[in-house]
Amino acid sequence: MSAAPLDPWNDAGPAPVRPRAGTGRAGDSDDALWSTRTDLRQDLHRAQDDPSVGFESVAARVQRDYSRRPALTLWSRGWRALGALWGHDRTGDRLASSAKVVQSPVTTGRRIAVVSLRGGAGKTVVSALTAATFAALRPEPVAALDLDPACGSLGLRLGNRPAPGADQIAAGLASLETTTFDSVTALMSPGSNDLYYTGPRVTGRALGEAAATTLLSGLSRYFPVTVIDCPTGPEHPDTAAVLTRAHAAVFVVPATAAGVDEAAGYLRHWQSDPFLSAIPVVAAVVGTSRNGVLDPLAQAAALTRIGVGAVALRHDRHIGGGVGITLPLIRPENRLAAAELSAQALAAANTQGAR
Template identity: 30%
Template structure:
């Protein structure tokens, strides 16, 4: 069934990330096995990492080397995970003006102000309340700054991006930045300045090989860039047939961390991300990825 969302956007009504049969089988396995205690312990450790206090705003940049890799979806998942576990304010900053899908994934209406606008609006004497008046409010102490107002052909240059980040970073404990695809200039600037980096790639042979080539290029950048990067393999279809072990080994050889975001029917539908509809493995993977990159963002290299 088709539904209509913010600004007339159309999507199908949400369905659960995995079938009822898969959920029932998972519940039965947990009942009959001894894995439940281990899962609780792992979830507790992840929560402790995610709740670690920060003294300055952490910038988490999410990018990819091609569209359709799940970049904006993962940015939405990461930010939503941080808002669930943390009390400090979180900002979703969109740095992909080419009709990026982050507002859609967050179920948010287009704002009056954009990333380019904010660069010249925010002043040092403003309070958080003043600043959030220019942002799109989201649930759970989170805000969104879109890169465009749904217009085609909007541009964002690196200088405007840098001014926007400098102006906003002191107001938010975490900034999740949905970047353009590499090798766009703003994406390169965002990666270099961020405290933690995520590069998404589809779990396909083409995606792995292309991302491996980009990681080899990143090895020539200052060491903190590659050392503070997590590559996320996004399974866009069920049972892709890719040898995940070999793919992970190849990517890790460049010095990055590697995580997997499993196929999820709810995410594949393309509408707003609603955590209650996510499959259990998806929620667990999102928490692991969020904890992994957050921990890297606090490491000095």
């Protein structure tokens, strides 16, 4: 009979005792406790909030990967360039005509409010495109305000640099005994082409009449054009306060069946309402989906039949990246639409003026 196999653990000594779970971490001491899942989550959050460990936020990574991606592929750009050899493209002429209007002088700071009936219509995209167009074509500095009370993304679209929210800037302006251009712009974040913008708001409450007056009047003193990304819905207190002080408004419409029908009805109401009818309005129909059923250009043409100027913004992958917008990288049709929208809004603001 063969001998029984030796137990290899006989000489290993007593089995180690597993330390109880606790808040200790390896490396703290010789008798450190095991880290719990809560400890691991806290370590992860601490690493995410600490730039010294090299953590890159999702927005920063997408900004780095996609903010320089053109809307049209190389193949599409090549076909367009080849087609331009045999056809006459009037895009340049129309762009030059709109740029001339955008560059027209203003007597006082013009405030353009960007509003919508529902969230997800593309209001922040239109605000960013309009502000960037004014900044690119005008020789003076331009301001862009993010008044969305739920942490808006206008700053992300215009450069993704840290900036205080509109609430903080209003409080900072109120605390200044005397204001200068440098003291005002020091409260904001600088973008390209002398564009200054605010960061997301975090308070969640309305600005109030006093803060809105301080903010808008303080900025209009130094910026010939101010574009305001208003909260969703004209009935919001901040939107109503901005419209009271606006020289013109841009009404953003999603290219959906419900969005276009609601916008058509509300724009008719806009033209008959005693308060709103004094504010000139231009519509922007935005293609929010690449596979959308409705053509934004056709819906914009339909809105013009009710007496409202309208432009169409088609969906493109550069704008759809959700981060910084660079005008030369968007579709040529959208670049022209942004210029025409800015020209119509400024022309209306110069003609009508604020109440």
